[in-house]
Amino acid sequence: MAVTMTLSDVLNNTATAIVAAPVAIAMAETLDASPDPFLMAVAVAASAAFLTRSGTRTTRWCWARAAIGSAITGGWGCRWSC
Helix, strand or coil, X not given: CHHHHHHHHHCCXXXXXXXXXXXXXXXXXXXXXXXXXXXXXXXXXXXCHHHCCCXXXXXXXXXXXXXXXXXXXXXXXXXXXX
């Protein structure tokens, strides 16, 4: 799931799901399991890029502000909040 979420940062969600789906189906066949739960995990992971550090413009801005606040305070005191 982590690879799919990271890949979704640079690709469209649909393209990421199309790339990851055959891998999930192959894993299910190897484990002799139903591919449905694996494909659901791919669908959730492909649309969960907002959870990563660089998933959206807002999270990138918040992480940058936190880094600046940490640099100013030397790691002590208040940090920027989003």
